[in-house]
Amino acid sequence: MSSSLCSSLSLSSPSINPKSPIRFRSKSMLSTIRCAVGEPLLLNAVRGEKVERPPVWLMRQAGRYMKSYQLICEKYPSFRERSENVDLVVEISLQPWKVFKPDGVILFSDILTPLPGMNIPFDIVKGKGPVIYNPLRTAEDVDQVTEFVPEESVPYVGEALTILREEVKNDAAVLGFVGAPFTLASYVVEGGSSKHFSKIKKLAFSDPKVLHALLQKFTTSMAKYIKYQADNGAQAVQIFDSWATELSPVDFEEFSLPYLKQIVDTVKATHPNLPLILYASGSGGLLERLSLTSVDVVSLDWTVDMAEGRKRLGADIAVQGNVDPGVLFGSKEFITNRILDTVRKAGNSKHILNLGHGIVVGTPEENVAHFFEVAKGIRY
Numbered sequence: 092m093s094s095s096l097c098s099s100l101s102l103s104s105p106s107i108n109p110k111s112p113i114r115f116r117s118k119s120m121l122s123t124i125r126c127a128v129g130e131p132l133l134l135n136a137v138r139g140e141k142v143e144r145p146p147v148w149l150m151r152q153a154g155r156y157m158k159s160y161q162l163i164c165e166k167y168p169s170f171r172e173r174s175e176n177v178d179l180v181v182e183i184s185l186q187p188w189k190v191f192k193p194d195g196v197i198l199f200s201d202i203l204t205p206l207p208g209m210n211i212p213f214d215i216v217k218g219k220g221p222v223i224y225n226p227l228r229t230a231e232d233v234d235q236v237t238e239f240v241p242e243e244s245v246p247y248v249g250e251a252l253t254i255l256r257e258e259v260k261n262d263a264a265v266l267g268f269v270g271a272p273f274t275l276a277s278y279v280v281e282g283g284s285s286k287h288f289s290k291i292k293k294l295a296f297s298d299p300k301v302l303h304a305l306l307q308k309f310t311t312s313m314a315k316y317i318k319y320q321a322d323n324g325a326q327a328v329q330i331f332d333s334w335a336t337e338l339s340p341v342d343f344e345e346f347s348l349p350y351l352k353q354i355v356d357t358v359k360a361t362h363p364n365l366p367l368i369l370y371a372s373g374s375g376g377l378l379e380r381l382s383l384t385s386v387d388v389v390s391l392d393w394t395v396d397m398a399e400g401r402k403r404l405g406a407d408i409a410v411q412g413n414v415d416p417g418v419l420f421g422s423k424e425f426i427t428n429r430i431l432d433t434v435r436k437a438g439n440s441k442h443i444l445n446l447g448h449g450i451v452v453g454t455p456e457e458n459v460a461h462f463f464e465v466a467k468g469i470r471y
């Protein structure tokens with residue numbers, strides 16, 4: 092940590108409440124600090140145990156902002172190959188781990204990866220994003236969707252998670268993830284990414300039975316997938332309901348909430364200690380409803396102030412987030428101050444520091460390094 096940075100971290104900095112006992116240590120001292128013996132820091136924090144600082148990782152931390160990932164993309168231009176070959180999955184997942192030592196190492200994969208295992212072919216096309224070749228819109232289409240058997244369809248996911256656990260040991264938590272039923276349905280009904288979500292809303296508001304049948308199939312399959320990931324090494328699993336917030340609250344209560352709750356209940360019945368994290372983009376209007384799912388952690392985007400989000404969610408639930416990914420394009424001093432502001436507002440327990448959505452392509456790697464260095468230097 093440079094001396095100029097150190098001076099910007101002093102408690103007299105105007106952005107820090109002097110009453111908040113946040114302290115910092117230099118990089119050289121950091122090497123001697125380990126998370127609580129035994130379990131990774133992230134798991135201790137989620138369970139509300141006393142931790143010395145918030146654990147930190149970034150959504151989409153493996154990916155295109157890293158030069159090392161771009162080099163792999165040149166050699167292996169197909170996203171499906173990069174995300175379905177065990178060696179590549181492990182190598183890409185570990186790229187940010189090797190450079191930044193985050194407290195969470197997320198599997199390199201995609202929420203759409205299970206789709207072919209449910210008889211829904213897809214690809215991710217450069218410049219276009221996800222493409223579902225035969226969008227599902229009728230009862231007959233939904234009938235064709237088969238139940239996901241992870242060990243048969245995506246054995247590389249289990250193998251990669253197992254290897255990641257061996258590589259990372261308990262120095263970080265290995266994170267798995269799945270797409271939530273509504274968000275998966277939005278891709279397969281729309282045929283890809285969408286701006287207005289008009290096709291899935293047409294289905295929801297004119298033929299809801301068909302959509303419910305699809306959502307139930309995804310629910311059963313994703314609950315199975317979470318258990319599979321946990322059984323093969325994932326120590327916490329994040330559920331991405333990125334587009335559920337396109338629904339008004341009353342529609343969220345019909346088309347997303349019951350399915351999320353069913354996934355959580357099904358997983359907790361056999362894996363009661365597996366932390367589940369829920370993320371929805373733009374969730375400010377839905378926070379109280381997100382906590383009704385009984386997840387352990389709600390991941391906040393940056394449209395809600397951390398202090399207010401914390402208050403609205405209540406003390407029992409842990410929070411993740413909520414730094415605007417755009418902050419990583421700012422000056423180092425701005426990045427530092429925003430981290431400190433977020434950490435102070437989140438309080439000194441049950442907080443995982445993260446961005447409010449995935450890291451953006453073009454983010455300078457040195458700013459990401461700075462983010463981690465500052466975050467890991469914090470002491471409550």
Ligand code: CP3
Nearest residue numbers: 150151152153154170197198199200201202220331333449
């Ligand atoms: O966090 C991580 O590092 C794990 C990797 C990860 C990817 N996708 C890799 C990926 C995760 C967690 C996802 C989840 C995902 N995928 C979500 C939920 C998170 C969110 O952003 O809300 C969604 C909605 C998708 C669907 C999807 N896949 C989109 C919208 C895109 C981007 C399309 C584009 O070209 O910009 C993808 C492709 C994708 N998945 C990329 C990565 C790194 C970019 C393509 C590439 O690297 O070649």
